[in-house]
Amino acid sequence: MKLSFYIHIPYCIKRCGYCDFNTYTPAELGQGEVARSEISSRYMAAVAQEILRAADQFDSSQMPEVPTIFFGGGTPSLMDPHDIAATIEKIDEVFSLSEQCEITLEANPDTLDERNVAGFAAAGINRISLGVQSANQKVLATLDRTHKSSNVTRALDLAVSNGIQGRSIDLIYGTPGESVADLEESLDFALSLPIDHISAYALIVESGTRLARQVDSGEIASPDDDEMAEKYRIIDERLEQAGFDWYELSNWARSAGARSRHNQVYWNGGNWWGVGPGAHSHLDGRRWWNIKNPISYMNALKEKSTIIAGEETLDExxxxxxxxxxxxxxxxxxxxxxxxxxxxxxxxxxxxxxxxxxxxxxxxxxxxxxxxxxxxxxxxxxxxx
Ligand SMILES: C[S@@+](CC[C@H](N)C(=O)[O-])C[C@H]1O[C@@H](n2cnc3c(N)ncnc32)[C@H](O)[C@@H]1O
Ligand code: SF4
Known part of the structure; x- marks a missing residue:
């Protein structure tokens, strides 16, 4: 049996105005004064405990093999590379990694530097997925992003020089105020990067976000469906011309080998264990999801009580x-x-x-x-x- 791992990292330096992922700033969790290395080691210790709980679910003579691990968030690149390494080692120790195990780290361009990229590569990260969203400063400002495009180039160059083979970026299209020329600017930029994979998502106005409040008050226009469709066509055409084939509605890869193997496990109904607050898991038609709040999740692990918030079994x-x-x-x-x-x-x-x-x-x-x-x-x- 094969079992993939999704490791959720519920921290960001700042919440982007459009994002409703289960992620928090340290201040929101009452950890504003705690050093980043301390947040990382405390959190990843909890992750290790859940990995041990996962192992308890299987017969020790029939431990599943792990074909993919995905550190997603939030901002996994905020974690200390040593803690990421320890997590990978823990999974390998109690389960066992497939020989060509794909290990992805989602990263925010502002959080990568020479030291941590080298550390992530040494830890075994062989695929990086960078949140770029746009190359246009006006669009980035509407999206409430803090990064500059120069940080994207630097981060990917560091990934190349450290031998991280899989390199992907996320783009968001259809941001109100984004012209076709702005989108073309982002695509030109994306296609100038040393990457083999692109995910492009239509902007969703999630309720409860700052963006939703801005749209409700009329400060920002609502994304337009026809414009979204037009932009999707432009993206698909430009990427196909550049040698990236679509393989899922929002994903394009330079070759079959560059496709995200981890995401294909989700799409093909495979088994995965989602570790961390709010993470979802799927095992042979049974699904469950964890307590959403990171502090409650960590406390439940410490108190040896359940971390599961809900579950369901799918019928045929x-x-x-x-x-x-x-x-x-x-x-x-x-x-x-x-x-x-x-x-x-x-x-x-x-x-x-x-x-x-x-x-x-x-x-x-x-x-x-x-x-x-x-x-x-x-x-x-x-x-x-
Ligand atoms: C966990 S983030 C990626 C890594 C890192 N946190 C970052 O943002 O740089 C996952 C991706 O989800 C996408 N995303 C999040 N909220 C979205 C929304 N409301 N509409 C469309 N895409 C969204 C963004 O493209 C983002 O890069
Ligand atoms: S898009 Fe990424 S950096 Fe921004 S709040 Fe969401 S998870 Fe955090």
């Missing part, structure tokens, strides 16, 4: 719906044999509108065309509701 019909929801987002799509007669009827409508690829369908697979990718959510709703 829910598993099937999920395979459709996730599979339709992938270039490979879904096997036609997975669909009921009623679902085939729904597909015929989208074949007529050329949102479903006719050739792939005749060969037994449901895959989306570019226009279909733009309305993927609607197609999924029609198929599973």
């Amino acid at each position: 019909s829910a598993k099937h719906d999920e395979r459709i929801m996730l599979g339709i987002r992938l270039r490979e799509g879904i096997a036609r044999s997975e669909l009921s007669t009623k679902q085939e009827e729904v597909v015929s409508k989208y074949l007529l509108s050329m949102d479903v690829d006719e050739r792939a369908w005749s060969e037994g697979r449901l895959t989306l065309t570019l226009s279909g990718r733009l309305i993927a959510d609607r197609i999924v709703r029609d198929l599973v509701l």
Whole structure:
């Protein structure tokens, strides 16, 4: 059996105005005066405890092998490289890492320097995913980002010189006020970087965020759906021209080997253990999620009480719906044999509108065309509701 690990790091130096991830500044957690190295070692000690709890769930003679580890956040690059190394060693000690284990660290460009990049590489990080979002200063200001593009270039050059082979960036498109020229500027910049993978996300106005308040008050316009679709087309065209193929709606890679293996575990219904506050796990159709608040999570571990906030077991019909929801987002799509007669009827409508690829369908697979990718959510709703 294989088991991937997601390690959640719930800290950021500052919360970006659009982000509603389960992340906090040390001050918000009442740790404002605590040194960063101390926050890192305390938190990663809790992570190690959960890894041991995970190990207890398996028969010691049949410990799963770990094909991927993903340190996500929040801002994992704020952690001390020694603590990241200790976490990887702990997983290897109680489980065992696959020979080519993919180990990704999400990073904020402002947090990387010569010392910690060398440390992360030495710890075993072989893939880095950098939050770039945009190269345009006006867009970055609307997004409430603090970083400069020069920090992105420096961080990726450091990743190259330290032998970190997998290098990806995140972009956000459709920020109110972003012109097509601003987006082109970000794409030019992205394509000048030493990367093999790009994730591009449409800006979502999450309720409760600063951005949502600005949109509600009229200070910032609401993102426009038509503009989003137009920008998605531009991104796809530019990236395909530059040799990046889409393999999931929001993800493009220079080669099949550059695809995120960890994310493919999620999309293909694999097993993973999510460590940390608010992290979700999935094991053979059973899912559960942890207590959201980092301090409560750490206290529960210390007190040897449960850290699980909720759980559910998917029945066969829910598993099937999920395979459709996730599979339709992938270039490979879904096997036609997975669909009921009623679902085939729904597909015929989208074949007529050329949102479903006719050739792939005749060969037994449901895959989306570019226009279909733009309305993927609607197609999924029609198929599973
Ligand atoms: C954990 S962050 C990446 C690492 C690091 N924290 C950073 O921001 O530089 C994950 C990514 O989610 C995306 N994201 C977060 N909130 C979003 C939103 N409201 N709409 C679209 N993308 C969002 C951003 O592209 C971000 O880089
Ligand atoms: S986008 Fe990244 S840096 Fe900004 S608040 Fe979210 S997790 Fe933190």
